Amino acid sequence: MSARKPPQTKTTPTKKNSSKKPEVKARSRMRRALRWSLFFTLKMTLLTVFVIALYSIYLDSKVRNKFEGQRWQVPVQVYGKLESYEVGGKLNLTELKQALLANRYKKVQRVQRPGEFALSKSRAIIFRRAFDFGAGIEASKKITLDVSNNVIKALYLDDIAVNQIVLEPLLLDRILPESKEDRVLVSLQAVPEELLDTLLLVEDRDFYFHYGVSPLGILRALYQNLKAGRTVQGGSTLTQQLVKNMFLTRDKTIWRKVNEALMALILEYRYSKDQLLEAYINEVYLGQHYANGIYGFGLAAEFYFGKSIQSLNVEQMAMLIAQVKGPSYYDPWRFPARTLKRRDLVLRLMYQQEIITRYEFESALESPLSIRKTRRIAQQKFPAYLQLVKAELSRHLSEYEQQSGVRVFTGFSITQQSALQASINQQLPALEKKTGSALQVAMVVSDFQSGAIRALVGGKKAGYAGFNRALHAKRPIGSLIKPAVYLAALERYQRFNLASLIEDKAITLSSEDGQAWKPKNYNGKYQGQVHLVDALASSLNIPTVNLGMELGLDNIAQAIHLLGYAGDIVTRPSMLLGSLNMSPIEVNQLYLPLANRGSAEQSHAIERVVNADGETLWQFEAQQQQVISAQAAYLLDFALTKVAKSGTARSLTWRLKDKNLAGKTGTTNDQRDSWFVGYDNELLVTTWLGRDDNKPTKLTGSSGALVLFAEFMKKNGVQSRLKKIPTNVELVRFDNKSGRAVSEACDNSQLLPAVTSGLVYESECEYDAKHVKKKKSWFDKIFGE
Known part of the structure; x- marks a missing residue:
């Protein structure tokens, strides 16, 4: 028999147990969900922090590259001479x-x-x-x-x-970069304290206490705005405004505000408050001048009031700070009443915070806006000079280097520029009336010792920025070339001196193609023979051609190059009478060594260029190169002084009475060009008069260009030329008939400076019976000889 299994008892769960199971499951699910949520949140937080960290690193790099590098494309600032x-x-x-x-x-x-x-x-x-x-x-x-x-x-x-x-x-001017953003950079030390205090009061009174973002400031601004019933304060800190202006667009989005806050925190961490405030002063947008934005308080002071920031009065400071809120909305030319109301609100805040006194407050409230009459800023006052500066600057700095806020110091003199333009305005109309011609003019004034160009005019209309004749009009220079011919002779002192006799008779020269060239003296007369010094003083053509041909055209060309002309020269006889084409500034360079006792400097406008940190980027280095001998320079200077005393420029003796100057006139064929180059003991002045259509002017060098030169020197003041006799040069007596040095004085002789080294003296002057009249006694008169 098999054993029987015990009967299984079927248990029925109680009501209590059945209700507990779903609850446990729910708790378990909740725990799992909570755990998952926590892990997910933690992961997302870590991921967010990681992303923000990466993004902050990117923003930090962006901020540092901009803030520590080239913050702005600042205009090149061109200054005149440092007046000492x-x-x-x-x-x-x-x-x-x-x-x-x-x-x-x-x-x-x-x-x-x-x-x-x-x-x-x-x-x-x-x-x-x-x-x-x-x-x-x-x-x-x-x-x-x-x-x-x-x-x-x-x-x-x-x-x-x-x-x-x-x-x-x-x-003088600011050369704008391609961005068209114009600025005048100012340091924090150069900004008036009242302006800084008011700016912080209105825009960010907790600036020195927050870390870039100020929740308390936002709440305070909200309260003040609700209390006033209008917007009187902004919630953004100055640092946030700086970020918005310098790094971001003006789009009003949440993402931009996030970027603004992050970058503000980065700026506050990286840089000091003073650095940020100075950057804000120079960065804030304060208006629009047609296509060009007005950035920074430095330029705004000039734009609205024609003043430097340091020269602003209280009400003008208040108006500039009022512009921060909205330059277009508070445009003083379009909405003067609106601007005045905002300015007065700022003034009231200044008084309440004791930045200004009650008297200053009441006086400022009664004052008008005092802005410039028109929005348009005046054009360059000295465009011809600025063209020269720009040409030189492009040779010294690359375009990138010119965008880093460099400052250019030049040799420009406002006193001499004003005298130059006043001379033209005074004398040119009379010359035009006299000739019945529409004349043009170019003038260059330079310090011949340093080579610095002090003033320059490129046309008769002041402030015209068109074709610059001083730099670009190449015209025949006529008799201005003659000193180079005589210099070549005087350098050969064994053969020539100031008393040397030169043939003055009609000549005919033939060119290579067989054409005849028959030069003539200006007056059509000939003297047979003339002394070298008189030939130059009277600007005689025939003696100059004879002397040049005797010396050789290649030697004359070499002398011209030694004086500073860099162009090619075609050696033909006509060059001896000035068939070379040069601009006035090239002529000015040619005469610098003659005025400076044989020492040459390169003529230039720019003296020094420095960057925003004060480091020198380029500086003119003086050469002081003796290109011609001191002896020849002295002798030639003696002859050019005689030009002004008794030669073709002798009208200077009454135009500039009792003044010692030197110079040379120049007149081209048919009187198409009138030239004069003159100098005293300090300045060299080159003047050209002519017509743009190249038609005759009816003016010679002495009746045209010399008149303008004399007027300028009268206005500027003449420093009479002082002569220092070099070694081996002495006053020597020369026989007028033979041109030879003599050891004893005689009637028909003159004293002239000469190089004495190797000079041969004659014992006495030649006797010329035709020029000596024997005095008759009373016996001879009655009875004859």
Whole structure:
């Protein structure tokens, strides 16, 4: 028998157990979901942090590259001459006044702020603006100059006696980059404290306490706006505004706000508050000048008021800060009432926070906007000179280097440029009326010792930026070439001296193709023989041709190249009378060694170029090369001085009375070109007059170009030429008939400087019976000889 299985008992779950099971399962699912959610959140958080970190690294790189590199395509700033004054130096207070006004200084009764000056008959007080002269920003200082009889007797810098002071140069122009973003970079030290305090008050009063983003500032701005019933404060920090202007677009999206906040935090971490504030001062958008944006307070001060930022008064500062909120909405030319209301609101905040006094507040409220009359900024005042600067700058710096905020210091003199243009305005209309012709003009003024070009005019219309005749009009130079011919002779002192006799008779020369050339003297007369010095002083053609042919055309060409002409020369006889074509600036270079006692410098406009950090990128290096002998230079200078005293330029003896100058006239065929080159002890001036259609002018060098030269020298002031006799040159007596040196004085002789080395002396002058009249006695008169 098989055993029976015990009967299985079927258990029925209780009600309690059946309800517990789903609850446990639900808890389990919840735990698993919670665990999954936590892990997912953690993973996503880590992933987010990782992505944000990577993105922050990218933003950090972007911020650093921009902020530490070339932040802006800043215009090239071109400055004039650094004006230096020292005790004992000459100074005309009237000229100083004109220069200060041109540099946008304001004449006042009492000097109180940078950019102001006061004058009396014997004293000038100038509050010099802060400026970087190349070794860092020099703070604004008060300068006092005591002057007597146009001589500086004492100098004071902040009431401390000094021997020398320097004024900041005139800003000639800004050369804009391709971006068309115009800026005037200013340092934080150069910004008035009232402007900085008010800017922080209105835009971000917690700037020095937050880390780039300020929730408290947002709440405060919201409260102030609700309280005022309009928007009076913004919620963004200055750092956020800087990020928006410098790195981001103006799109109003959440993503842009995220980027703005992140980059603001990065900027605050990387850089100091002062660095950020200075960047903001130079970056903020403050208006539009047609196609060009106005960026930064430095340019805005000039754009709205025609002033430097240091010269702004209280109400003008308030208006600029009002522009931050919306330059288009608060455009003072289009919406003056709206702008005035916003300005007065800023002024009220300044008074409430005790940035200004009650008197300043009430006075500012009553003042008009005082903006410039029109939006259009005046065109360049000196376009001809700027063309020369740009041409030189392109040779010294690449286009990329020119976009890094470089400053260019030139030799430009506002005093001499003004005198040049005034001379043209005064004399040219009379010359045009006299000739019945529409004349054009070009003039170049240079310091012949340094080679620096001080002033330049490329046409008769001031401020015209068209064809620059001083640089690009190549015309025949006529008799201006003659000093090169005589120089070649005087360098050969064993054969020639100032008393050497040269044939002055009609000649005919034949060219290679058989054509005859018959040069003539200007007056059509001939003297048979003339002394070398007189041939040059009277600008005689025939003696010059004879001398040049005797020396050889190749030797003449070599002399022209030695003087500084770099172009090719076709050696033919007509070159001896100036058939060469040169521009006025090339002629000016040709005469530099003659004026500078044989030492040549390259004529130039640019003296020095520095970058935004004050490092010198390029600087003119003086050569002081003696290209011709000091003896020949002295003898030629003696002859050119005689040109001004008794030769073709003798009208200078009454135009500039009792002044010692030298120069040379030049007239081309049919009087198509009128030239004059003249110099005193400091300046070399080249003048050309003519017509653009190349028709005759009816003017010679002495009746045309010389008139403009004399007027300029009269206005500028003449430094009479001083002569220093070089070694081996002495005054020697020469027999007029033979041209030879004699050891004893006689009636028919003259004293001339000459190189004495190897000079042969005759014992006495030649006796010429035809020129000596024997005195008859009373016995001879009655009874005959």
